[in-house]
Amino acid sequence: MRSISAETVAEAVCQAVIEINTHLPGDIEMAMEQALDRETNPAARRSLQILLENARIAPQDQVPLCQDTGMVVAYVEVGQDVHISGGSLEAAVNQGIHDGYLRGYLRKSIVQDPFNRVNTGDNTPAIIHFHLVEGEALRILLAAKGAGSENMGQLAMLKPAAGIEGVKQFILKVVREAGSNPCPPIIVGVGVGGNMEKAASMAKVAVLRPVGEPNSQPELARLEAGMLAAINDLGIGVQGLGGATTALAVHIETFATHMASLPVAVNLGCHSTRRTCINL
Amino acid sequence: MKTIQAPLKREDIMKLTAGEPVLVNGTVYTARDAAHQRMAAAIRAGEMLPFDPQGQVIYYTAPSPAPPQRVIGSAGPTTSGRMDIYTPLLIERGLRVTIGKGERDQAVKEAMRQYGAVYLATVGGAGAYLARRIVSATVVAYPELGPEAVYRLEVRDFPCTVAIDAWGNDIYQRQ
Numbered sequence: 001m002r003s004i005s006a007e008t009v010a011e012a013v014c015q016a017v018i019e020i021n022t023h024l025p026g027d028i029e030m031a032m033e034q035a036l037d038r039e040t041n042p043a044a045r046r047s048l049q050i051l052l053e054n055a056r057i058a059p060q061d062q063v064p065l066c067q068d069t070g071m072v073v074a075y076v077e078v079g080q081d082v083h084i085s086g087g088s089l090e091a092a093v094n095q096g097i098h099d100g101y102l103r104g105y106l107r108k109s110i111v112q113d114p115f116n117r118v119n120t121g122d123n124t125p126a127i128i129h130f131h132l133v134e135g136e137a138l139r140i141l142l143a144a145k146g147a148g149s150e151n152m153g154q155l156a157m158l159k160p161a162a163g164i165e166g167v168k169q170f171i172l173k174v175v176r177e178a179g180s181n182p183c184p185p186i187i188v189g190v191g192v193g194g195n196m197e198k199a200a201s202m203a204k205v206a207v208l209r210p211v212g213e214p215n216s217q218p219e220l221a222r223l224e225a226g227m228l229a230a231i232n233d234l235g236i237g238v239q240g241l242g243g244a245t246t247a248l249a250v251h252i253e254t255f256a257t258h259m260a261s262l263p264v265a266v267n268l269g270c271h272s273t274r275r276t277c278i279n280l
Numbered sequence: 281m282k283t284i285q286a287p288l289k290r291e292d293i294m295k296l297t298a299g300e301p302v303l304v305n306g307t308v309y310t311a312r313d314a315a316h317q318r319m320a321a322a323i324r325a326g327e328m329l330p331f332d333p334q335g336q337v338i339y340y341t342a343p344s345p346a347p348p349q350r351v352i353g354s355a356g357p358t359t360s361g362r363m364d365i366y367t368p369l370l371i372e373r374g375l376r377v378t379i380g381k382g383e384r385d386q387a388v389k390e391a392m393r394q395y396g397a398v399y400l401a402t403v404g405g406a407g408a409y410l411a412r413r414i415v416s417a418t419v420v421a422y423p424e425l426g427p428e429a430v431y432r433l434e435v436r437d438f439p440c441t442v443a444i445d446a447w448g449n450d451i452y453q454r455q
Contacts, residue, residue: 046301063407063408068358068407105344108426148381180452
C-alpha cells in the first residue's frame with residue numbers, strides 16, 4: 001500500500017491549472033503551424049497568426065491564453081493499492097483548483113446554482129470522475145474546458161439502423177450548427193456506444209487526446225481521418241471566416257452498447273484545448 | 281489596414297463593409313450575459329443605464345483578473361449569440377457597434393439595418409494577445425458581478441473583422 005498525501009495532490013493540481021491555462025499544448029501549436037502552412041484564405045491566415053502569437057504572449061505576460069479559464073474536468077485514476085492521507089481526494093482536487101485559480105489570476109467562472117447563478121469565487125467545484133484501477137499509481141487527466149466550445153456539444157440516441165452513416169451525419173450536423181461559436185479550428189471528440197452518459201464521457205476524453213494520436217484501431221483511425229476531411233470541407237474555417245481549417249483533429253472512442261441503442265455524443269474543443277496529465 | 285475611432289461616427293459606420301479587417305482605437309464598454317440582463321431590466325423599468333449607449337461600442341468580454349503591473353488579464357471575445365436577445369433593445373437606445381465572436385440572429389441583423397449599426401468580430405481565444413491592445417480598464421458599473429462587471433476600456437489597434445455591416449451583409453452566411 002502506497003500513501004499519497006492530500007496536500008501533494010492539491011499542490012499538483014494547483015500548479016497544473018496555472019500551467020495549462022497559460023501554455024498551449026505543443027501538439028496543438030504544431031497542428032496550428034501546419035494549418036497556417038496549408039491555409040490560403042487571408043482572413044483565416046491572419047487569425048491563425050494572431051492565435052500563434054497569443055500562445056507566445058500568454059506565458060511571457062503570465063496571462064491566460066483565453067479569459068475563459070474554464071470549468072475544470074478531472075478524470076482521476078486511482079490505483080487500488082493507493083491510500084490518500086490527510087483528507088479526501090475529491091476535496092484535495094478542489095483545494096488545488098481553489099489555490100491555482102486565485103494564485104494564477106485565472107477567471108472564476110463557476111456559479112453555485114444553475115438557477116440562482118451566484119459565483120463560487122474560486123472556480124470550484126470541478127467535474128471529477130473517479131476510476132479505480134490496478135496498481136499503486138495516481139493519475140489525473142485534467143482539463144480546463146471553456147464554455148464557448150462546451151455549449152456547442154450535442155448527444156443523440158440513434159437507432160441502430162442509422163449505422164455508421166447516421167453517426168457521420170450527426171457529427172457533421174453538430175459541427176455545422178456550431179459554426180464559429182466553438183472557436184475553430186476545433187478538436188472534435190466523439191463517443192459512440194455505451195449509454196447516454198458513457199457516450200458523453202467518452203466524447204470528452206476523446207477531445208482531450210493529443211492531436212496526432214489516431215485511434216489505435218485502424219478502422220476507427222480511418223473513420224477519424226475521413227471525418228476530419230469532411231469537416232474541413234464544410235468551409236466554416238478559422239473563427240468562422242472561411243477556408244480549409246475548421247478542425248485540427250477528430251477523435252473517436254467506442255464502447256459496447258445495448259442491442260437497441262446507438263448513442264453518439266459529440267464534444268467540441270476549441271483551438272486552446274487546455275489539458276495535462278498529472279502522474280503521482 | 282483601416283483604423284476606426286470609437287465611438288464611431290455614423291458616416292464611419294456606413295463606410296464599413298462585411299469582411300473588411302479594421303483596427304479599433306478609443307473607448308469601448310464591456311458587457312456580457314449578467315450585465316445585459318440588468319441593463320435590459322433597467323430599460324424596461326425606465327431606469328438610468330450605467331452608461332449612455334448613444335453612439336457607443338459594447339465589447340462582449342469578461343476578462344480574467346489583472347496580474348500585478350498589468351492593466352487587465354486575458355480579454356478575448358465571448359460568444360455574441362448569447363446576447364442576441366438583448367441587443368435589439370440596446371440598439372434602439374443608441375448602441376451602434378458590438379464586438380464579439382460568432383453569428384448573430386435575424387432580429388439583431390434587422391435592428392442593425394434599421395438603425396445603422398455594425399457588428400465586429402475579433403479573435404476568439406486570443407485573450408492574451410488582445411490584452412496587450414487594451415491600455416486602460418475601469419469598472420463603471422455592477423462591480424459585484426466580478427468579471428461580468430461593466431468596464432470602460434481604452435483600446436489601441438484592436439484587431440477586428442467587420443462581420444455584419446449596416447446593410448445586413450454577413451460574413452458568417454454560408455451556402
